[in-house]
Amino acid sequence: MKIDAKDMQHRQLNMTIRDAVESGNTGLELDNVNGQRYIGGGMDGDVKITINGTPGNDLGSFMNGTEIIVNANAQDGIANTMNDGRIIIHGSVGDIIGYGMRGGKLYIKGNVGYRVGIHMKEYEDKVPVIIAGGTAGDFFGEYMAGGIMILLGLGSDNGVVGDYVGTGMHGGVIYIRGEVDPRDLGKEVAALEPGEDDMKLIVPLLKEYCGCFGFDFDEVMSRGFTKLVPLSHRPYGEMYVY
Amino acid sequence: MAVQLPAEFIVNVDNERCRKCKRCIVSCGFSALEFRNKVTPIHRRCVACQRCAAFCPEDAITITENQMAYKYNYSWTPEIRKNILKQAASGGVLLGGMGNPKPYPIYWDHMLIDACQVTNPSIDPLREPMELRTYLGAKPDTLEFSGEYGNVKLETELAPQLKLDIPVVFAAMSYGAISLNAHKALAMAAKRMGTMMNTGEGGLHESLVSYKDNIIVQVASGRFGVTGEYLNNSAAVEIKIGQGAKPGIGGHLPGVKVGGDVSKTRMIPAGTDALSPAPHHDIYSIEDLSQLIFALKEATGYSKPVSVKIAAVHNIAAIASGVVRAGADIVTIDGFRGGTGAAPVVIRDHVGIPVELALAAVDDRLRQEGIRNRASLLIGGSIRQSADVVKAIALGADAVIIGTAALIAMGCRLCQKCYTGNCSWGIATQRPELVNRLDPHAGADMLSFLLNGWSNEIKEVLGSLGINAVESLRGSRERLRGIGLDEQALKILGIKHAGIGQ
Known part of the structure; x- marks a missing residue:
């Protein structure tokens, strides 16, 4: 089903989407999207939403199992507290994407902004994944508490990530393609060489990612990765006196 | 050595x-x-x-x-x-529990309530109905009707409201900071008494889902246990920006307290620190706050009021105005004597302002700006007795929140060691042998009895004031007088000194 989002306010657009899903539509295509917020907010179920145009902030916030494909750039706060589902962005995105994300996948073709994956968490089988093809801004993985983030920096030789990577990180794992300058790292993370288990973890994810955007998997794997893990699950455990 | x-x-x-x-x-x-x-x-x-x-x-x-x-x-x-x-x-860093114990002025104790004599008779609450019911949520600017006499229809779409049978709500206390049995007792008592409990930022335990119509679920910066399902298992959603005991700083549940069930409810691995820093990382302005308010409204289909909880600080009136304009249906203001499971003592004892002054300033400001109807005011952080409830409502609150008083009702003796997790009363602990000491049914009874007692006392006071509904008292500062207060305090509170007539 096609929905023309032209001149629609977010509440009206999202209501139209919800109504369409409730009446049994499982495939929606939104045309002329231009900054409307909260698309897919709180949605669950086996639904696929294709967005033509640039959606506004908080795309897929609190989402629980829908698939969203954006054929353009997207803005801030994507996958805010998302619990399940998959979001694929054929472009670059803004800041604080994947805030508190606890499950599902967020695949971005291009660059990502600041504070990506902040407070991302995992619990048992809920392990969120963010993969970005381009570069990232400062505070990548800030306060990260779980999940997997992979940054590829395709087309960039160095400096693919900003400063303070993993500041306050106390769970999860980050893989950055190529080298990371130690001075860019937050003081709560350690840089390691990925082992066999790491490859077992990221290869299927990267194959899926490459499939989404038509990237050459072998080319992506032609450089090594740097693995970042937290030094402690309790970074501030020693700070207090009782 | x-x-x-x-x-x-x-x-x-x-x-x-x-x-x-x-x-x-x-x-x-x-x-x-x-x-x-x-x-x-x-x-x-x-x-x-x-x-x-x-x-x-x-x-x-x-x-x-x-x-x-x-x-x-x-x-x-x-x-x-x-x-x-x-x-x-x-x-x-020195850590402390519960609220600020320092001898700062308690303005509740410097306000006196009016009563009727002769010319405007009081009402006998024993034989006249007294209305304590109150509704929290945005009220419309105007009401529009259609139809004719005998067949009138309200055309204005009303915002979702929280119905309270008593204007006292249990304050946000997370599962993790307090025990599951304490949470159960609060939920049961809230249901029995027609009021609300608040999950705090620790998620909603699955055994409490059946109480969802009496539960306010909280969303804080750490997003612990927050899912679409969690948001919808509630009567209202609250964004926690600040807490009276620790304005400007966040929460931090030590990993040692994140055991099996707490870990499951917060949806984080056992033994991990649950860090919930002060700023929401997507909120740096009123516009950003508005974005989260509407993200939550979208996720709950605009069916529930959204509250924003802020700590009482120096510039509270302007902040509250911004929060209302951001789209909050309820503004919860927590004063500097509010409790906590753990806070740095330097913050708990020295940061923030008394809620009495904050409430008066906020109510004034919202009235001056003509937006008081757009949000209800829930206030707390030192409500100790029914008299405080009456005074708060007369100063302009819609209802109050009680945390410390509720814990005292369940046995707390204010030893202020909540952060150790060793609470002998089974309240602020996750040690199973200690948690078992608090029977949730007995706890619910004690909480209900307390609210019942307060409810009757509030009715007595309303009767003595010659009014029969708590709504009639709201913002009626003429019914309060100050005692032992200086000019400045009287001015901020908007009340006359005792001895001055009308």
Whole structure:
């Protein structure tokens, strides 16, 4: 089903989407999207939403199992507290994407902004994944508490990530393609060489990612990765006196 | 060389009366009593939570302050010297529990309530109906009707409202900071009394889902246990920006307290610190706050009021105005005497302002700007008794929140050691043997009795004021008078001094 989002306010657009899903539509295509917020907010179920145009902030916030494909750039706060589902962005995105994300996948073709994956968490089988093809801004993985983030920096030789990577990180794992300058790292993370288990973890994810955007998997794997893990699950455990 | 700090308290066991039943030893969550042929206190471990004394069948235990532990000095109090010694030994940040215990002015105790005499008769609440019901949520600017006499229809779409049978709501306290049994007791009492409990930022345990119509779910920066399902298992959603006990700083549940069920409810691995820093990382402006408010409204289909909880700080009136304009249906304001499971003492005791002044300033500001109807005001952070509730409503609150008072009702003796997780009363602990001490049904009874008592008292006061609904009291500051307050305080509170007539 096609929905023309032209001149629609977010509440009206999202209501139209919800109504369409409730009446049994499982495939929606939104045309002329231009900054409307909260698309897919709180949605669950086996639904696929294709967005033509640039959606506004908080795309897929609190989402629980829908698939969203954006054929353009997207803005801030994507996958805010998302619990399940998959979001694929054929472009670059803004800041604080994947805030508190606890499950599902967020695949971005291009660059990502600041504070990506902040407070991302995992619990048992809920392990969120963010993969970005381009570069990232400062505070990548800030306060990260779980999940997997992979940054590829395709087309960039160095400096693919900003400063303070993993500041306050106390769970999860980050893989950055190529080298990371130690001075860019937050003081709560350690840089390691990925082992066999790491490859077992990221290869299927990267194959899926490459499939989404038509990237050459072998080319992506032609450089090594740097693995970042937290030094402690309790970074501030020693700070207090009782 | 490590020097031990002097004991704060001395546990006196009357061995004449003691019949060596050892109940006190089992009672103590802090292992401050041992049995060595007789009950032997380890004074240094005692926190004066009184559990042993309360359960001694012979009344053989008394606890006293260890007065000479620090020689008297007006400036260098025992507390200050103890803190210096602790920090000199560890380099840590001093942590405290519960609310600010310092002797700052309590404005509730400097306000007096009016009563009717002769010319405007009072009402007898024993035989006249008294309405304590109140609704929280945005109220429309105008009401539009259609139709004719006998067939009138309301055309204005009303915003979702929270219905309260008593204008007292249980304050946000997370599962993790307090025990599951305490959470259950709060939920049961809220349902029984027609009010709300608030999950705090620790998620909603699955056993409480059936109480969802009486639950406000909280969303804080750490997003613990927040899912679409969680948001919808509620009567309202609250965004936590600040807390009276620790304005401007976040929450931090130590990993040692994140055990099996807490871990499951918060949806984080066991043993991980649950960090919930002060700023929401997507909120740096009123516009950003508005974005989260509407993200939550979208996720709940605009079916529930969204509250924003802020701590009472110097510029509270302007902040509250911004929060209302951002789209909050309820603004919850927590004063600097509000409680906490854990806060740095330097913040708890020195940051923020009394909620009485904050409430008066906010209500004034919202009225001046013509937006008071757009949001309800829930206030807390030192509501101790029904008189405080009445005064708060007369100052302009729609309803109040109680945290500390609710915990006291369930047994808390204000030892202020919540952060240790050793609460002998089964409230602020996750140790199973301690949690089991608090029977949720008994806790719910105690909470319900407390609210029932307050409810009858509020009705008495309303009757004496000659009004029959709590709605009629709201913002009626003419019915309050100040006592022992200076001009400035009277001006901020918007009340006259006692002795001045109309």
